[in-house]
Structure formats: structure tokens, C-alpha cells
Amino acid sequence: MPVRTIDVRERVMEMNDRLAAEVRRRLRAHGVPALNLMSSPGSGKTLLLERTLAALAGDVRIAVVVGDLQTDNDAARLARHTDDLVQAVVTGGACHLDARQILAALDAIDLARTDLLVIENVGNLVCPASWDLGEDARVVLFATTEGEDKPSKYPKMFRLAHYVVMSKIDLLPYLPFDVERAVALARGVNPALEFFRTSALTGEGMDAWLDFVRGFARRAAAPAGARERVAAGPSPAPEVGISARSATP
């Protein structure tokens, strides 16, 4: 009997691409841009988001979808800082969010009164890179506690990102972390990357990040033609409309 081989992974990724396109279509229909926040576990995604929600309350209406392996701890932390919706996705062990989960979360979000969607992905520097969620731009947090070499060790995450938030800079006096080398290694992987340097704890560098978030929400709400050009921010996005299939590890 002939053996038929089915590339399951390929099909799963194709399906994700289709669902991500649907997420993108729905968000664009409402002029809502989306950021996908990714990093290793504990790099500071939730604290950065907590501070961002608190600082921009009453200014930018931010809806949040947050993925967690097992708990809704992060969703509970974030919900304390916003009246807008925080949608928790417990992935049950999966190491990344996928577009189907974002699409389901959108059903519970009032997009007509949302200026910006921020997705906090599952803490992982590998899996989330391969999954297009329908975002306009990808932000990777890169904590000073992680060592400068992370862009070289996990190049795909940095290659497909648009922005890097170098987090926990308040710890620099205590760490053998060379910021310039870290930036150079990241730019070696992706020369188009733009950097922020923040401490969500002390507030250092947060103004530039908050200006960016404010601007990202506003510019992307511009009329369709302009939106296409600006949704990914001030610099040309390396790969807008990231294809999950072309991004397999």
C-alpha cells in the first residue's frame, strides 16, 4: 500500500497564516494597530505593560491580550491598571500564542473603543517568533540580566522584530552587561532594529517608550493609505506581514 506523507506542521502554519490575516483585516477595519510583545520569561513584559497602561490611562485606550502557560497572574496584574479589556489566554502548556487565540480574544474586545491592541506573548525567546498573530509590529524585550549574546543565540526572534526594548537598565551598575555590544549583536542580526532603553522600575527611559506607544496608536489610526506606511513605526519594517511559514525555525 502506498504511503502518503502529510506535512502537519506546514498545514498548521498555513492555517495560522490565514487566521492571522483575518486578525489583521478585523483590526484594520477598526483602525486598531497591534503590537506583539515577546521575550524570555521574566524580561519584564508585564511590568512594562503595567507602567504603560498606568501612564497612558485616559490618553490611549489599550486593550491587552496576554498569554500565560498555566496561570492568569499577568492578566490580573494588568487588569489593575486599566478599565479597558484584558483578555487572558491560558495556553495549557503551549510555548506561544497563535492567531486562532487572538481571533477568539477579539470577539470579547470592543474594537470601536480601542486605540491600540497590545499582545503579551508567552515568555519564550524561540517559539513565539514563528507565529504571526496579525500584529503590525513586533517588540522584543531584552533584559540586561540576560547577557549580550541573546540576539546571536536566538537570531530569529531578533530578525523578525521591529523594536527592541532593552529592559532593566537600572541594574546596569551591578551587571557585566555591555549595552553597546548588545546593540551591535542585535543590529548584526537585523540592522533595521530600533532600540529603547528602559527601567520600568525607576521610570528611566520610559518617556521615549511612552511617546512611541502614543504615536504608534495615533499614526496607525490615520486613513488607510497612510496607515499602511506608518503602522510599523518610523523606520521601514524588515518583514511586515510576517509569514509564519517563511519563519519556521
Ligand SMILES: Nc1nc2c(ncn2[C@@H]2O[C@H](COP(=O)(O)OP(=O)(O)OP(=O)(O)O)[C@@H](O)[C@H]2O)c(=O)[nH]1
Ligand atoms: N530591576 C528591574 N526589575 C524589573 C524591571 N522590569 C521588570 N522587573 C522585574 O522582573 C521580574 C519579571 O517581570 P515580569 O514583568 O513579570 O516579566 P515578564 O516578561 O512578564 O515574565 P513572563 O510573563 O513570566 O515571561 C519581576 O520581579 C519584575 O518586578 C526593571 O525595569 N528593573
Ligand SMILES: [Mg+2]
Ligand atoms: Mg508576563
